[in-house]
Amino acid sequence: MVLRAPAKVNLCLAVGPRRPDGYHPILSLAVAVDLEDRVEIQPAPALEVVCDDPAVPAGGANLAHRAAALLAQAAGREPRVRITIEKRIPVEAGLAGGSADAAAVLVGLSRWWGLDWGDEELARLGLRLGADVPFCLRGGAALMEGVGEQLTPLGDLPRLALVLASPRGARLSTAWAYQELDRARRQPGDLEAARGRIDGALAAWRRGDRAALGAKLFNDLEPVAYRALPELAPLAARMAREGALGVVVSGSGPTLVGLAAGGEAARTLSGTLATAGYRAAAVETLPGDRGSPRLTPDRNS
Template identity: 40%
Template sequence: MNTIQMKAFGKVNLGLDVVRRRADGYHEVRMIMQTVQLFDKVSIEKRSKAGIRIKTNLPFLPVNANNIAYKAAKMLMDEFGIQAGVAIDIEKHIPVAAGMAGGSTDGAAVLYGINRLFNLGLSKRQLMERGVKLGADVPYCILRGTVLSEGIGEILTPVKALPDCHILIAKPPVSVSTKYVYEHLKLDDSIRHPDIDGMVAALKNGDLSGVTSRMGNVLESVTAVKHPEIEAIKQTMIREGALGALMSGSGPTVFGIFDDKEKGKQAREILKQGTLARQVYLVRPYNIRPYHK
């Protein structure tokens, strides 16, 4: 095998709670992560010339050591003494800096791809252990599916899959720094914490409305205040029939869950015609488990 092509799927957070800020500055979280059928295309080709070459369809993305895909390739190539080079092509479709793990999922795909191309024999668990060194979301992007995430995001427990539905994704024309959001998060009595345990129970029972009625994201207390278009997009989705709508991750992407495809399509067209969102997609959950066992 000299070339491998992969789909690197994005995610949304059905629920995101921050439990506390630790003494080391990291935040402990409890989240329900859900892979969605919106993906980047990542291909890796072996080259006889040493080195790592990155290409992408977005001119503003770094194609050097600042790209997480580059870091992922270098990590494994250094560890295993790989002398050959690789050419990595990334066709981006997941919104950038949007709370959907677009960079992390590309990094996860590269870890998997290098492992396969060079027959390194790393297991899923071993890839996840390396992935957390690149970013907290990378292990999840290797695991994929519907997952309870705890700790700083590295403790992952698969839960029963989200019932089939239609997920409308809309990214307003702003970008958000995750670092900024966490630095400005105030965990005081005004914060409404989502019912993560209740959401897990609803998933176990296949209760879609039980999931959507419990959706919540404490980071909205920072991002949505700074960017009021987030709340406006949520209200548009609810008005058009979404069972629930929420900001994903640190934002600014908003998603709405619909049990009626036509209502989802109508909401998509309304958002496309307006000025609130620049990128709008109607997708479904993606519940195929990890790249490999």
């Protein structure tokens, strides 16, 4: 069984004050994109997860491993499977790569074991693994609230051409970024004020006004990423000079998301940045029916 696991980007992200349980309430305009990991599930004597990227943790520190073990426990099964992950989503890049892989494992194993579990049951289980997993299970475009588990699907939106770019080798820990945000900012984030900004961005997206949408991208974690990695500022400036209609940090970073006028513009910008030594990819947003983990028809697809 082979599945594709799409990355997630945040076009807008507001972060509220830290809760007593350590989590932060958020409000985010998020969308799946066609940068995808490949996740293969095969029978094996015992649970094993292997990955072609040495930066991906092994064992219980790996979200895909934890997803298989958690679903097996909940279903009363023995997780006798080998999970092979071919990484295309960079690690610790603000693109929910680990959560995407975990979501793919939950979807794949629920089918492998013939479980008659609905989306809500898998989402509740996924939330125990990470706040992005419920979104990665659903995909498409959505407004994320709570800690990320409250999702309002957003349908009938024009597809966007984006460029994902970062300095090669750059990584940022999500946990560290939130801690640094708490330490550095003087006032907690105002989620209600942010809601109006996101409504404006969504209205621009719906009417296909990419220039207006580009001007409304924001992320409360962006200053943290820029302080941690000073090389992000010149990269963002270059993306804007080269035609990006808006540039924003995705998640906790370090990936920058550049909104392009169209697919050709995105490919041109991505090529220019790659030639300059950056890690860059031209991607498109995915509709709901393709923006969640999905089975592929053959092993080499």
